[in-house]
Amino acid sequence: MTPVSVLMLLALPLGLLANYEKPMSRLNFFDIDLLRYCAEDRKGNVMVSPASIKATLAMVLEGAHGNTESEIRNALRLSPKKGEFREQLNLFLQGLKSNVSGVVIQNANSIFVSNKFTLNKDYEVQLKNVYLSEVFKVNFSRPEYSLKLINGWVANKTNGLIPSIVDASNVEPSTQILLTNALYFKGLWQHSFDATLTSSRCFYDHGECKKVAMMDLRGMLNYAYIDELRAHALELPYQGERYSMILLVPLDRDGCAPLIRDLPYKNIDQVIALLEPSDVQLSFPKFVIDYSEDMVNPLKNMRVMDLFTSSSNLSGIFESESPYISNMFHKVHMSVDEQGTEAAAATAAMVVPLIENGVTLRVDRPFVFFIRDNALGVVLFAGRIEDPTPFVVKEGDVPAPAPPAKEKPKEEPKLQTKPQAAH
Ligand SMILES: *[C@@H]1O[C@H](CO)[C@@H](O)[C@H](O)[C@H]1NC(C)=O
Ligand SMILES: *[C@@H]1O[C@H](CO)[C@@H](O)[C@H](O)[C@H]1NC(C)=O
Numbered sequence: 001m002t003p004v005s006v007l008m009l010l011a012l013p014l015g016l017l018a019n020y021e022k023p024m025s026r027l028n029f030f031d032i033d034l035l036r037y038c039a040e041d042r043k044g045n046v047m048v049s050p051a052s053i054k055a056t057l058a059m060v061l062e063g064a065h066g067n068t069e070s071e072i073r074n075a076l077r078l079s080p081k082k083g084e085f086r087e088q089l090n091l092f093l094q095g096l097k098s099n100v101s102g103v104v105i106q107n108a109n110s111i112f113v114s115n116k117f118t119l120n121k122d123y124e125v126q127l128k129n130v131y132l133s134e135v136f137k138v139n140f141s142r143p144e145y146s147l148k149l150i151n152g153w154v155a156n157k158t159n160g161l162i163p164s165i166v167d168a169s170n171v172e173p174s175t176q177i178l179l180t181n182a183l184y185f186k187g188l189w190q191h192s193f194d195a196t197l198t199s200s201r202c203f204y205d206h207g208e209c210k211k212v213a214m215m216d217l218r219g220m221l222n223y224a225y226i227d228e229l230r231a232h233a234l235e236l237p238y239q240g241e242r243y244s245m246i247l248l249v250p251l252d253r254d255g256c257a258p259l260i261r262d263l264p265y266k267n268i269d270q271v272i273a274l275l276e277p278s279d280v281q282l283s284f285p286k287f288v289i290d291y292s293e294d295m296v297n298p299l300k301n302m303r304v305m306d307l308f309t310s311s312s313n314l315s316g317i318f319e320s321e322s323p324y325i326s327n328m329f330h331k332v333h334m335s336v337d338e339q340g341t342e343a344a345a346a347t348a349a350m351v352v353p354l355i356e357n358g359v360t361l362r363v364d365r366p367f368v369f370f371i372r373d374n375a376l377g378v379v380l381f382a383g384r385i386e387d388p389t390p391f392v393v394k395e396g397d398v399p400a401p402a403p404p405a406k407e408k409p410k411e412e413p414k415l416q417t418k419p420q421a422a423h
């Protein structure tokens, strides 16, 4: 562990971390479920932030009763003790407040409520104190104005990085409650990719070769082959090493769906424990994710049902009648590229002599990734990539002679499994 992450840990109440080791790993099931239900429903790139959805649902849970309450709690795998889960979720929220150089996380969670309803005063105070959040009253009979208010708020909270979250079709006079999560993540790699090596190569989606911008990196990285998942696991740290991207690359080209299905049987913490520093030759595609989804359907599939029907019980939130939640919009933006000059110095230090039992990992098929806060042991994002960025030669770019020369000896080496890792 680096001095940086040690400092991070010390800054937290240590007793708290130890206490919640168990519940935290139970909470991870929610992360996997969420990715699964979102990925099953749609093609292309998918990325969700379980941490922020948990936080938003927890805000609702604070005022939910009866069946509505137990459904949310069961989906989140939360302790029935309010004090305990408030502390757990407070940790999640802390994980989304990055102040590490080289990593930008902007997070905005909010509840917009129709001004037809009267909010419970205690509830408002609770939200402010525990979740550092506010409930906004909106006159949904004025859709244009509501749209401006909601999008303006999100843009403001993300410093303009996520300019809007809802459009005119999402806001109707009949809207009762609307939940929003907006997240932006941008990190500089600890070990940057050499942009001159990036070239057009195949990425196989449903058996078809799509030409994408494939980056190359050679270095000592934490790696393991995970037999139970039939997948390679690799850790790519971000600058400062507080945050990492954990890649899970299926052995089989069409192995991504079964991989996601099998994930509940091997949680991320167990995968991480198996990783060992290895000499890795990595080919990894550039990608951009602009994912936007109404989470109501995935959550219904996870058996959170009442909340979205007229039989919901949110009597802790409102003085009189209990409205129900119309939409839960989740929007995430992230891009992955070679990342820049700042990190280039780290690359030089990474050069290692060629050794025999290195690992060649070509991420040329749909794969799964997680972004984890290593200090808190929390998954901030979970995603699936099917559609990386196509390779484009930019104006003014000199097509470097180096990559073709490097490509030649490659003659499509198979994904090589590290023998000692596969037993
Ligand atoms: C909601 O739950 C509370 C507390 O259990 C109960 O008193 C109330 O009657 C319920 N309201 C509805 C509409 O079911
Ligand atoms: C981030 O940390 C630095 C140094 O610890 C501090 O000066 C700065 O104000 C912090 N920024 C935010 C947004 O908290």
Ligand SMILES: *[C@@H]1O[C@H](CO)[C@@H](O)[C@H](O)[C@H]1NC(C)=O
Pocket (backbone or CB within 6 Å): 115, 116, 139, 141, 142
């Ligand atoms: C909401 O807006 C409508 C249309 O402008 C207006 O008629 C109504 O009085 C407003 N309601 C409240 C409670 O402000």
Ligand SMILES: *[C@@H]1O[C@H](CO)[C@@H](O)[C@H](O)[C@H]1NC(C)=O
Pocket (backbone or CB within 6 Å): 152, 155, 156
């Ligand atoms: C964001 O909110 C702050 C504080 O309320 C306000 O001063 C600022 O003008 C807002 N910015 C935008 C772009 O709305």
